[in-house]
Amino acid sequence: EVQLVESGGGLVQPGGSLRLSCTVSGFTFSSYWMTWVRQAPGKGLEWVASIKRDGGEKYYVDFVKGRFTISRDNAKNSLYLQVNSLRAEDTAVYYCSKSLGYFDSSGSYYVASFDYWGQGTLVTVSS
Amino acid sequence: QSVLTQPPSVSAAPGQKVTISCSGSSSNIGNNYVSWYQQLPGTAPKLLIYENNQRPSGIPDRFSGSKSGTSATLDITGLQTGDEADYYCGTWDSTLNEYVFGTGTKVTVL
Numbered sequence: 001e002v003q004l005v006e007s008g009g010g011l012v013q014p015g016g017s018l019r020l021s022c023t024v025s026g027f028t029f030s031s032y033w034m035t036w037v038r039q040a041p042g043k044g045l046e047w048v049a050s051i052k053r054d055g056g057e058k059y060y061v062d063f064v065k066g067r068f069t070i071s072r073d074n075a076k077n078s079l080y081l082q083v084n085s086l087r088a089e090d091t092a093v094y095y096c097s098k099s100l101g102y103f104d105s106s107g108s109y110y111v112a113s114f115d116y117w118g119q120g121t122l123v124t125v126s127s
Numbered sequence: 128q129s130v131l132t133q134p135p136s137v138s139a140a141p142g143q144k145v146t147i148s149c150s151g152s153s154s155n156i157g158n159n160y161v162s163w164y165q166q167l168p169g170t171a172p173k174l175l176i177y178e179n180n181q182r183p184s185g186i187p188d189r190f191s192g193s194k195s196g197t198s199a200t201l202d203i204t205g206l207q208t209g210d211e212a213d214y215y216c217g218t219w220d221s222t223l224n225e226y227v228f229g230t231g232t233k234v235t236v237l
Contacts, residue, residue, distance in 0.1 A: 035226070037172075044129065045164070045172060045215050047226035061225050095171055102160065102178075110219040111226050113162035113177040120171055 002026035002116045004096050009121030016086050016125070022079040022096030022118055030054070030074040033099040035114055036081045038092040046092070049081065050099060050111050059111075086125045093120040130155060131216055131229035138235040143206050147232045149199040149216030155227055159219045161199040163192055164228075166213045175214075176201065208236050 008020040020036070036048040049060045049070040058070050069082040079096050097114035104110065132150045139145045149161065163176040174183055176192035179199065191202045199216055216229035 037228075044213075044231040045166075045217070045228040047217075047228060050226065059224060059226075062223070100177060110159055110221075112160045112219065113174055113217070114164075114172075115174045115177070115183060117171040117173070 002098070004098065004116060004118035006094065006096050006118040006121040009094065009123045011124045011126065012086055013127050014087060014125055017082070017084045018086070018123060020081040020083065020094055020096075020121055020123070022081075024077050024079070024096075024098070027098065027116075029072075029077040033101055033109075033111060034070075034072060034079045035097045035099045035111065036070060036079075036094055037097055037114065037117075038090075038094045039120075040089070040092040043092075048094070051079070052109075057109075083123065086123070088125050091123060091125045093122050095120045129230045130220060130223070130227050131218070133214075133216060133229040133232045135230070136233045136235065138237055139206050140237045141206055141208065144202060144204045145206060145234055147201040147203075147214055147216075147234070149201070149229045151197050151199075151218065151227075153197055154222035155197075155218045155220040156194065156199055157197040158221060161192065161194050161216055161218045163190075163199075163201045164215045164217065165210075166215065168212070172215065203234065206234075206236055210234055211236050 035050040051070045067085045098116040101111045160178045164172040166172045179194040180192045
């Protein structure tokens with residue numbers, strides 16, 4: 001059974017930092033791209049970042065570049081998101097997800113869908 | 128501000144059909160695969176459709192997806208009360224170099 005379990009969320013003051021973790025089981029972690037998606041209270045889904053199987057490529061949504069860092073440890077079956085310089089608008093449930101994608105004719109890889117999701121971890125940024 | 132536009136809400140009686148549209152552009156839907164997600168209240172999203180029209184195992188054939196040009200559509204037939212949820216489309220945007228989700232559609236069973 002595929003399982004993704006996030007942890008590390010909590011209440012943090014503006015400007016603060018957190019390290020979110022996602023521990024997976026039930027599939028070969030090192031064979032898949034992984035992604036963080038967030039959802040602010042009462043709002044829609046928002047892609048945050050994706051990371052290649054070996055961690056060699058990373059993609060971020062524009063407004064987190066320079067503040068958030070996605071990483072992974074394949075030996076520990078774990079995905080991470082280091083979130084720094086937090087703002088009130090970063091308040092959200094953060095989900096990790098197993099990602100599927102494809103190569104186009106030029107050899108570029110595109111993330112296409114997310115077939116398994118964790119239960120999410122809530123990050124609240126408030127003074 | 129999402130680059131993929133969905134209707135805020137759709138509704139129908141049990142047993143009827145609803146159609147949810149997802150409108151984008153050539154930089155996203157027009158040239159990349161579309162997926163659809165169902166989010167029941169208080170739960171994590173669930174993949175319903177991938178690669179425009181493929182269903183993961185366990186997803187009933189009442190759910191179907193299609194794509195034409197820069198728009199995609201999710202159809203739900205034989206509507207059930209358990210289908211009340213938020214539905215999101217998603218795809219890669221080759222110009223933004225980001226994955227983008229639609230604005231979301233709330234399905235209500237009357």
